[in-house]
Amino acid sequence: MLNYIWAGFFIVGFLAACVQAIFFGHVEVFRDVVASTFDMAKTGFEIALGLTGVMCLWLGILKLGEAGGAVDRLTRLFRPLFRRLFPSIPDGHPAEGSILMNMAANMLGLDNAATPIGLKAMREMQELNDRKERATDDMILFLVINTSSVTILPVTIFTYRAQMGAADPTDVFLPILIATFCSTITGLVVTSIVQKRNLLDPVIALYVGAMTLVIAGLIAYFTRLDREAMEAQSALLANVTILLVIVLFIAAALARRVAVYEVFVEGAKEGFAVAVGIIPYLVAMLVAIGVFRASGALDLFLDGVRAAAGVAHLDTAWVEALPTALMKPLSGSGARGMLIETMKTYGADSFAGRVASVVQGSTETTFYVLAVYFGSVGIRKTRHAVGCGLAADAAGVIAAILVCYLFFR
Numbered sequence: 001m002l003n004y005i006w007a008g009f010f011i012v013g014f015l016a017a018c019v020q021a022i023f024f025g026h027v028e029v030f031r032d033v034v035a036s037t038f039d040m041a042k043t044g045f046e047i048a049l050g051l052t053g054v055m056c057l058w059l060g061i062l063k064l065g066e067a068g069g070a071v072d073r074l075t076r077l078f079r080p081l082f083r084r085l086f087p088s089i090p091d092g093h094p095a096e097g098s099i100l101m102n103m104a105a106n107m108l109g110l111d112n113a114a115t116p117i118g119l120k121a122m123r124e125m126q127e128l129n130d131r132k133e134r135a136t137d138d139m140i141l142f143l144v145i146n147t148s149s150v151t152i153l154p155v156t157i158f159t160y161r162a163q164m165g166a167a168d169p170t171d172v173f174l175p176i177l178i179a180t181f182c183s184t185i186t187g188l189v190v191t192s193i194v195q196k197r198n199l200l201d202p203v204i205a206l207y208v209g210a211m212t213l214v215i216a217g218l219i220a221y222f223t224r225l226d227r228e229a230m231e232a233q234s235a236l237l238a239n240v241t242i243l244l245v246i247v248l249f250i251a252a253a254l255a256r257r258v259a260v261y262e263v264f265v266e267g268a269k270e271g272f273a274v275a276v277g278i279i280p281y282l283v284a285m286l287v288a289i290g291v292f293r294a295s296g297a298l299d300l301f302l303d304g305v306r307a308a309a310g311v312a313h314l315d316t317a318w319v320e321a322l323p324t325a326l327m328k329p330l331s332g333s334g335a336r337g338m339l340i341e342t343m344k345t346y347g348a349d350s351f352a353g354r355v356a357s358v359v360q361g362s363t364e365t366t367f368y369v370l371a372v373y374f375g376s377v378g379i380r381k382t383r384h385a386v387g388c389g390l391a392a393d394a395a396g397v398i399a400a401i402l403v404c405y406l407f408f409r
Contacts, residue, residue, distance in 0.1 A: 005327075005330060005331055005334055006284065006285065006288050006334075009288035009289060009291060009292040010288055010291055010292075012292060012295075012297050013033060013288075013291035013292045013294070013295035013297055014033075014291075014295070015297075016295040016296050016297035016300070017029045017030055017033050017294075017295040017296070020295070020296055029294070029295060029296065032294045033291050033294045033295050035294070036287075036290035036291060036293070036294035037287050037290060037291060039290065040283075040286040040287045040289070040290035040341075041283050041286070041287050043286060043340070043344060044279065044282040044283035044285075044286040044287070044340075045279060045282075045283060047160070047163050047164075047282065047340060048275055048276070048278050048279040048282050048283075049275075049279075050163045052271070052272055052275040052276070054158075054159040054162060054163075055159065055271035055272070055275045056268035056269075056271035056272050056275075057268070057271070058155045058159070058271065059267045059268060059270050059271035060263075060264040060265065060266075060267040060268035060271065061246055061249055061250075061264070061267070062153075062155075062249075062267060063263055063264065063266060063267025063268075063270070064249045064250055064252075064253045064258070064260060064263055064264055064267065065245075065249035065252070065253075067253050067256070067258045067263050068249055068250075068251075068252030068253035068254075068255070068256055068258060069252055069256060070104075070248075070249055070252060072104075078100060078103065078104070078207070079100060080203050080207075081203060081204060081207040082096070082099060082100055082103070083096075083203075084201050084203050084204050085138075085141060085188075085197075085204070086099060086138045086141070086142070087138075088128065088136065088137070088138050089125065089128065089138060090128075093124070093128070094124045095121055095124035095125045095127075095128070098117055098118075098120045098121035098124055099121045099142060101117045101121075102117040102118040102121050102146070103145070106146065106151060107151060107152045107153075118142075118146060118373060119372070119373065119376050121142065122139065122142070122373050122374075122376055122377050123376065123377055125138060125139050125142070126139075126377040126378075126379075132377075132378060132379075133378065133379060133380045133381055134379070134380075134381040134383070135374060135379050135381060135382050135383055135385060137195045137197075139374075139379070139385075140191060140195070140382075140383060140384065140385045140388065141188075141191050141192075141195070141197075143369060143370060143373055143374070143385050143389065144187040144188070144190075144191045144385065144388045144389050144392055145184060145187060145188065146364060146369055146373070147187070147363070147364045147365075147366040147369050147370070147389040147392060147393065148180070148183040148184040148186070148187040148188075148363065148364065148389075148392040148393075148396065151176070151180055151361060152177070153242070153245065154172075154173070154176050154361040157172065157176065157357050157360055157361045158170050158172075158173075160336075160339060160340060160343070160357070161343070161348050161353075161357055164340065164343040164344065164347075164348040164353070165347075165348050165349075166343075166348035166349055166353075167349055168235050169348075170235065170238040170239055170242060171231065171234065171235050171238065171354075171407075172354055172357045172358050172361070173234070173237075173238030173241070173242070174218060174222070174234045174237065174238060174407070175354075175358045175400065175403045175404055175406075175407050175408075176357075176358050176361035176362055176400075177215075177218075178215055178218065178219065178399065178403045179358050179359075179361070179362035179396050179399040179400040179403055180361060180362045180363075180396060181211065181215050182362075182395050182396060182398075182399035183362050183363050183392045183393065183395050183396030183399065184392065185208065185212070185395075186391060186392050186394075186395035186396075187388060187389065187391065187392030187395075188208075190388050190391045190392070191384075191388045194384050194387075194388060219403075219406070222234060222406070222407070223406065230407060231407070231408075234407060281333045282333070282336070282337065282340075284333075285331075285333050285334055285336070285337030286337045286340060286341065288337075289334075289337050289338060289341045290341070293341065293345070298323065302319050302320065302322065302323075305319050305322060306319050315405075317351050317352070317409065318351070318352070318355050318401045318404070318405075319352075320342060320345075320346055320350075320352035320355075320356075321342060321352045321353075321355035321356040321359060321401075323338045323341075323342065324338040324339050324342060324356040324359050324360055325356075325359045325397045325400075328359060328360065328363050328364075328365065328393065328397075329363070329365060329366040329367055329389075329390060329393050330365065330367055330368075331365060331368065332364075332365040332368060335360055335365070336360070338356070339356045339357065339359075339360045342356040343356065343357075351404065351408055351409060354404055354407075354408050355400060355401055355404045358400040358403065358404055359396070359397055359400045359401075362396035362397070362399065362400045363392065363393045363396035363397065364393075366386070366389040366390060366392075366393055367386075369389075370382060370385055370386060370389065
């Protein structure tokens with residue numbers, strides 16, 4: 001899929017440039033397209049290089065959280081809920097622990113740890129599967145929750161915003177939390193309806209109800225404030241929460257007599273490797289997107305969406321963030337490239353830049369996750385996994401747009 005998307009940007013961009021030159025006499029478009037390839041290649045390298053320090057910091061801190069037992073505590077906290085959500089997994093089976101560890105790692109933003117643990121969970125669930133080529137209900141629910149990407153600490157989004165010059169990179173913290181919650185709840189509800197699961201189970205209702213009340217309380221509180229007070233207090237809450245997490249991670253590691261400095265450095269080394277390893281992918285995607293925009297193809301597409309929204313009497317300020325939303329289910333690197341390109345074009349603190357950031361943090365790459373997780377165990381019949389995953393994605397995108405209007409317009 002990614003191969004076709006990447007090549008498509010170049011081909012469509014070239015064709016759009018030809019149309020502009022032949023029919024409108026804009027021959028300078030070829031110069032602009034070529035110039036964009038150099039400009040975006042430079043931008044991709046500079047962003048990845050700037051990511052190095054921040055990634056070292058955060059992966060070091062998250063490594064301390066892991067060593068200090070943060071993931072383990074989250075696992076124990078949510079164990080009763082997951083026992084009800086995955087009833088076909090026997091109590092004490094290794095898959096149970098792997099699922100909980102994967103969810104906890106996703107919540108803490110430990111992407112590098114979450115994926116291999118998730119693949120391990122899928123292999124262990126496959127051992128319980130009597131029909132090896134057909135996904136079980138529990139497998140599908142596990143995948144949908146993964147693709148809805150519930151994340152408490154969207155560190156990567158903060159990092160990109162910092163690199164693109166945001167005045168307060170964490171000001172999207174609460175909007176992302178609200179949007180990703182809506183995405184996850186939608187995925188859970190839709191999948192449960194299709195699979196005829198009982199969401200009225202007292203334990204499930206208690207957990208979901210408590211989380212819903214927290215999110216609803218945040219929304220109710222902030223909607224009472226004027227715009228200036230809302231931005232100031234949401235930024236304060238975000239920064240205090242993040243600083244508190246850092247302090248708690250360090251304190252927990254100290255309480256376990258962890259060699260905090262050495263463990264931090266070990267995690268920071270992983271951060272350096274991640275930042276350097278992302279350079280080729282970021283450059284490749286940004287150059288392709290740069291060609292697509294410089295040729296006029298992207299603007300033509302967005303103008304069409306704006307016109308349709310105008311006919312429906314809708315505000316069109318969100319349209320510039322639409323490419324990130326459309327790319328997200330298909331390709332993580334493609335959506336990341338779209339996010340950076342949007343912030344570069346309109347500004348990190350523009351409404352479009354913020355909407356794209358919240359969209360990026362509220363959902364996951366559905367098709368990629370399904371392909372990797374199911375492919376790792378030979379599942380061919382995915383049943384309703386794609387439909388339920390895309391429903392969660394759609395809810396996340398819609399929630400991201402609405403919550404950005406609440407916080408930033």
